Amino acid sequence: MALDLTKETGVALDAQEDFTWRDMVREPISKLNDDAFTRLRIILMNGVEMEANRFQHAFARMNAPMRADLARVRRIETHQQVLVNWLLPADQSPLETTIAYEQVAIEVTASLALLEPDPYIAQVLRFGLLEDFDHLYRYSALMDRMEGKDANAILQSYTDVLPGRPTVVEHRYPTDDLREPYDRTTASPITKLVSLTIMAGEQQTQNYYQNIGPLFADPAARLLYAEIAHIEEQHVTQYESMIDPHETWMEKWLLHECTEVWNYLACMEQESNARIKAIWERMVAYELGHLNHVMDLFRRVENRDPFEIIPTSLPEGIKYMSHRDYVRQVLKNEVHLRSVGTQFVPVGEVPPDSPSIAYNRQINSAGSPSQTVAAGYVYTPGTELAKKAA
Amino acid sequence: MKEPTDIGLNRTGIGTSPLDSKELIEAAEATVPSSEGDASGIASLRISYAEESGIVGTMPPPSTVKGAVKSVLEGLGAKNPAVFLDKLAERLQFERTGTRMYESVLAKFDALGSFDGGPSREALLEFHGEELRHFHVLRSALESMGADPTALTPSADIAAVEASGLLQVQNDPRTTLPQALHALLVAELADSEGWDMLIELATNLGHEAMADDFRDAMRAEEKHLAHVRQWVANHAMQDAEGKLEQAA
Incomplete structure (x- = not known):
């Protein structure tokens, strides 16, 4: 659906102050019965709302005149985040939610890479994709071997459980995680929406792992979460560095609100659960209200037309579907790539004095949790015990 | 009201989507793990940490x-x-x-x-x-x-x-x-x-x-x-x- 942003005003900000605790805390989805992509949409949108919140806090800390407007919008974003994230059910354990986070990182990143017109940015997305793909394999092994549970009960056969770029080799020197930013003056609007979305998704994943890692008793789990949380920090570094740092605060705010509209619209259009679809519809209308509010501010503060920054109609959105064939193709063609500074090279071309080589050697010098947890692991329906003689 | 034992749309089993699961299983069977071994590595970690760890806590002194x-x-x-x-x-x-x-x-x-x-x-x-x-x-x-x-x-x-x-x-x-x-x-x-x-x-x-x-x-x-x-x-x-x- 092409949404004309010059005409759609959504719900005015004043009318959005209609939340109650009962409204925000509703019946969650069914872990057993709902489609995996409903879960994925909830997780991604929690990340997008989290980023909206964190960004607006940073903005307010450095821009006194904007504090009141930011506080008002941010409070509504917070209500929205609760409404969305609390749709996850209590019988979905932190490890099961982790499996779903990695499925988001695979299927959503694949869709973003396919939507992305800038070949370099698309390559960055594919680079990250293969790493998150490997994380799913490691966490699935952990779930099988620690809890005797089958990760596919969460994945619903949409996503392969295979090694990607092995987590053990993903640990790089910080500057090897930096990427070249797009140019704010020439980049396609969708590049900006894609970049903000992937950054939001990876940031919430890092936050989630950093917070839940210590909830586990098993040292294997504590170690694996520590290791993969680090990669997520690398991914946040990677994806935020793709974004042009010369964008003004107001440009960034406009883009954030536009990204939210774009994402909620894709959720709304593809949602299979009618009850959840109604929530997405409401969120689209609210975010259009935020966007219009910020467009007005932009006109006043920057004395510019907001449509110099955002598109007049929204581009094609994320496809919530299995990208199995595409992911396999990327795996086959690009698993051997490594980053040297902002560029990607085959593993054989990494210079011997690369700081990432020394960094990786040090951090793995007392063992690699991801290698240990998934040693010899082959995904088997019903867990690997199904193939083990009694 | 539905009972949990009613037949519904539970999607968790491998049989829910035969075409997708066939792809999943065939690819998994061809897996080349990035490290050799089995679940015993996890046991070794547990043993190693248990040997180095203290206890969850102790009794308080008499009040x-x-x-x-x-x-x-x-x-x-x-x-x-x-x-x-x-x-x-x-x-x-x-x-x-x-x-x-x-x-x-x-x-x-x-x-x-x-x-x-x-x-x-x-x-x-x-x-x-x-x-x-x-x-x-x-x-x-x-x-x-x-x-x-x-x-x-x-x-x-x-x-x-x-x-x-x-x-x-x-x-x-x-x-x-x-x-x-x-x-x-x-x-x-x-x-x-x-x-x-x-x-x-x-x-x-x-x-x-x-x-x-x-x-x-x-x-x-x-x-x-x-x-x-x-x-x-x-x-x-x-x-x-x-x-x-x-x-x-």
């Missing part, structure tokens, strides 16, 4: 002078009187949580009603009252020994971790009364074992009056266990036979 004197005196009867205090505190925590569990089950009952051969509200209330009484029995026992009944001792802490999954089941608005009762059954089984051990410890240490109080509690807990077990079984049998009738 009163009387307690300190008591500890010394008790020490004449037991090499380590803190063991008894730790077990008393474990039971205390369990009874306190058990009281709250019955409150959860009562809410479930009020929301959803019972079933033929299921609990009555009066029975649930009676058991709730008994769990509360047992908590007070243990509080008095700990105070009489000069111990601080508010301290979270190591066994009390671990018992609370054990019970945490049961509370998740009982407090989830989507679980049914029989599902909540099943969680209660697990709690009552553990509780029954706990009282049994406590009586033995009290008797061996010469706390006869205390052991008598605990036997009273044990009888009540045995009654709870027998009833909860029967409620759970009644529901499963009726459901299996298609005889289930909701009766508020």
Whole structure:
């Protein structure tokens, strides 16, 4: 659906102050019965709302005149985040939610890479994709071997459980995680929406792992979460560095609100659960209200037309579907790539004095949790015990 | 209202999507793991950490002078009187949580009603009252020994971790009364074992009056266990036979 942003005003900000605790805390989805992509949409949108919140806090800390407007919008974003994230059910354990986070990182990143017109940015997305793909394999092994549970009960056969770029080799020197930013003056609007979305998704994943890692008793789990949380920090570094740092605060705010509209619209259009679809519809209308509010501010503060920054109609959105064939193709063609500074090279071309080589050697010098947890692991329906003689 | 045992759209099994799962399985079978070995590496990590780790915590010192004197005196009867205090505190925590569990089950009952051969509200209330009484029995026992009944001792802490999954089941608005009762059954089984051990410890240490109080509690807990077990079984049998009738 092409949404004309010059005409759609959504719900005015004043009318959005209609939340109650009962409204925000509703019946969650069914872990057993709902489609995996409903879960994925909830997780991604929690990340997008989290980023909206964190960004607006940073903005307010450095821009006194904007504090009141930011506080008002941010409070509504917070209500929205609760409404969305609390749709996850209590019988979905932190490890099961982790499996779903990695499925988001695979299927959503694949869709973003396919939507992305800038070949370099698309390559960055594919680079990250293969790493998150490997994380799913490691966490699935952990779930099988620690809890005797089958990760596919969460994945619903949409996503392969295979090694990607092995987590053990993903640990790089910080500057090897930096990427070249797009140019704010020439980049396609969708590049900006894609970049903000992937950054939001990876940031919430890092936050989630950093917070839940210590909830586990098993040292294997504590170690694996520590290791993969680090990669997520690398991914946040990677994806935020793709974004042009010369964008003004107001440009960034406009883009954030536009990204939210774009994402909620894709959720709304593809949602299979009618009850959840109604929530997405409401969120689209609210975010259009935020966007219009910020467009007005932009006109006043920057004395510019907001449509110099955002598109007049929204581009094609994320496809919530299995990208199995595409992911396999990327795996086959690009698993051997490594980053040297902002560029990607085959593993054989990494210079011997690369700081990432020394960094990786040090951090793995007392063992690699991801290698240990998934040693010899082959995904088997019903867990690997199904193939083990009694 | 739908029952959990109705046929619905559960999508968790490998058979839900034969085409997708065929792809998944075939690719997995061709996996070349990035490291050799098996699940024993996880065991090695557990062993290595266990060898280096401390413990979850220790017992508190006696909270009163009387307690300190008591500890010394008790020490004449037991090499380590803190063991008894730790077990008393474990039971205390369990009874306190058990009281709250019955409150959860009562809410479930009020929301959803019972079933033929299921609990009555009066029975649930009676058991709730008994769990509360047992908590007070243990509080008095700990105070009489000069111990601080508010301290979270190591066994009390671990018992609370054990019970945490049961509370998740009982407090989830989507679980049914029989599902909540099943969680209660697990709690009552553990509780029954706990009282049994406590009586033995009290008797061996010469706390006869205390052991008598605990036997009273044990009888009540045995009654709870027998009833909860029967409620759970009644529901499963009726459901299996298609005889289930909701009766508020």
